[in-house]
Amino acid sequence: MIPTDFIEKKKIGKEHTSDEIKDFIGAYVSGDVPDYQMAAWLMAVNFQGMTDRETIALVDVMLHSGETIDLSHVKAYKVDKHSTGGVGDKVSLILAPLANAVGCVVPMLSGRSLGHSGGTLDKLESIPNFNPMLPKKEFIRLVEESGLAMGGQTKEVVPADRKMYALRDVTATVKSIPLICGSILSKKIAEGIDGLVLDVKTGNGAFLPEYNQSQKLAKQLKNVGQHFGLNVKAVITDMNQPLGKAVGNWLEVVESIDVLKGGGPADLIEITLHLTAWMVVLSGIEKTFDKAIARLEEAIRLGDAWEKFLMMVTNQGGDTDMVTHPEKYQKAGVITPVNSTENGFIEAIDSYAIGMSALEMGAGRRALTDKIKPEVGFIIEKRIGDTVEKGEPLAIIHAPDKNAWQQAEQQLRKAFRICDHKVVAPPLFYETF
Numbered sequence: 001m002i003p004t005d006f007i008e009k010k011k012i013g014k015e016h017t018s019d020e021i022k023d024f025i026g027a028y029v030s031g032d033v034p035d036y037q038m039a040a041w042l043m044a045v046n047f048q049g050m051t052d053r054e055t056i057a058l059v060d061v062m063l064h065s066g067e068t069i070d071l072s073h074v075k076a077y078k079v080d081k082h083s084t085g086g087v088g089d090k091v092s093l094i095l096a097p098l099a100n101a102v103g104c105v106v107p108m109l110s111g112r113s114l115g116h117s118g119g120t121l122d123k124l125e126s127i128p129n130f131n132p133m134l135p136k137k138e139f140i141r142l143v144e145e146s147g148l149a150m151g152g153q154t155k156e157v158v159p160a161d162r163k164m165y166a167l168r169d170v171t172a173t174v175k176s177i178p179l180i181c182g183s184i185l186s187k188k189i190a191e192g193i194d195g196l197v198l199d200v201k202t203g204n205g206a207f208l209p210e211y212n213q214s215q216k217l218a219k220q221l222k223n224v225g226q227h228f229g230l231n232v233k234a235v236i237t238d239m240n241q242p243l244g245k246a247v248g249n250w251l252e253v254v255e256s257i258d259v260l261k262g263g264g265p266a267d268l269i270e271i272t273l274h275l276t277a278w279m280v281v282l283s284g285i286e287k288t289f290d291k292a293i294a295r296l297e298e299a300i301r302l303g304d305a306w307e308k309f310l311m312m313v314t315n316q317g318g319d320t321d322m323v324t325h326p327e328k329y330q331k332a333g334v335i336t337p338v339n340s341t342e343n344g345f346i347e348a349i350d351s352y353a354i355g356m357s358a359l360e361m362g363a364g365r366r367a368l369t370d371k372i373k374p375e376v377g378f379i380i381e382k383r384i385g386d387t388v389e390k391g392e393p394l395a396i397i398h399a400p401d402k403n404a405w406q407q408a409e410q411q412l413r414k415a416f417r418i419c420d421h422k423v424v425a426p427p428l429f430y431e432t433f
């Protein structure tokens with residue numbers, strides 16, 4: 001395979017064979033194809049797309065670029081959830097122990113924050129001493145013994161995605177449906193699961209903001225996932241405003257604890273119950289969605305979900321005293337609200353801008369080597385459709401220092417659009433495939 005011929009073929013919109021894809025990706029992982037040729041091909045895919053056959057070949061090659069986790073000896077149904085990424089999306093922290101509390105076996109491998117969107121791994125690491133980077137053997141042992149492990153993708157699992165993703169991030173090629181499919185499905189199939197619930201975000205805080213693109217992605221993820229024997233449920237959910245109130249790693253852990261203990265914001269509770277219920281149905285634990293919801297609500301009410309969270313934190317070395325008494329955690333340097341300067345209704349919230357502002361304060365990374373500040377972020381006090389009065393807080397900023405606070409304050413002001421007429425809030429859910 002001559003790399004330039006391969007790139008040229010996609011550039012002019014022709015279909016690759018599976019062998020060609022295998023050779024090119026394989027050569028990239030081994031270092032024989034340099035980043036600049038991969039970048040050129042990624043851009044060609046970005047414009048020309050890929051057929052279903054090509055996307056399946058891509059997932060297959062990426063999946064086999066490294067180690068996979070073999071859980072075939074665990075006889076129970078193994079199920080996971082993955083979100084395409086959003087702002088304030090801490091659902092996994094609640095969903096995994098909640099699903100486990102009603103009998104689901106959840107081997108979850110998550111990623112770090114990416115651009116404006118947060119990452120479960122960074123949220124978990126904000127719990128002092130919590131170790132998500134479990135060696136493969138330990139990950140398997142926890143799944144066998146407790147039915148729950150929340151880990152991170154190690155160097156050995158799907159190395160093709162780690163290399164390609166880093167390159168996509170800096171070459172404006174993240175927003176490509178076949179590339180997103182390859183990235184998500186290769187990682188999820190490598191976990192050794194039977195069922196997968198996909199939360200496909202749509203709106204201004206999603207990687208693919210336009211609805212028709214989210215719809216296409218959801219259908220493609222389902223079709224390709226099913227080709228690999230995965231039982232997939234794909235739900236399109238709203239990301240036109242942050243999910244819940246907290247944005248920022250430790251703040252999101254605290255909000256998740258609230259939900260696990262029976263409190264928390266209504267939108268976050270509803271989305272979490274909905275996605276977890278599909279896991280329960282896929283696992284065959286309940287036959288109907290409504291029964292699954294009732295069972296999950298009971299698991300929260302009885303304290304079982306919270307117990308499972310504590311078990312998981314203990315199993316993975318985390319400080320249970322800190323999650324039991326979150327008020328002991330180190331506070332951000334400046335915690336001050338940004339108040340509205342007018343009366344009216346919240347018409348729109350720019351979630352992307354809020355995610356980027358949190359990143360700039362240290363909640364995310366500009367470069368892979370950046371160190372996260374776990375205590376910084378926002379508590380978003382207003383949602384679309386809410387009334388607001390002059391002097392009322394739009395959000396509370398948890399900033400590292402005064403300068404960062406001032407910058408975030410300006411960014412947050414711009415992120416809220418206030419109007420003088422009533423506004424209908426967007427729905428939480430759209431279609432399910």
Ligand code: URA
Binds near residue numbers: 084085179207
């Ligand atoms: N999440 C992933 O894991 N990969 C993508 O390409 C986009 C979102």
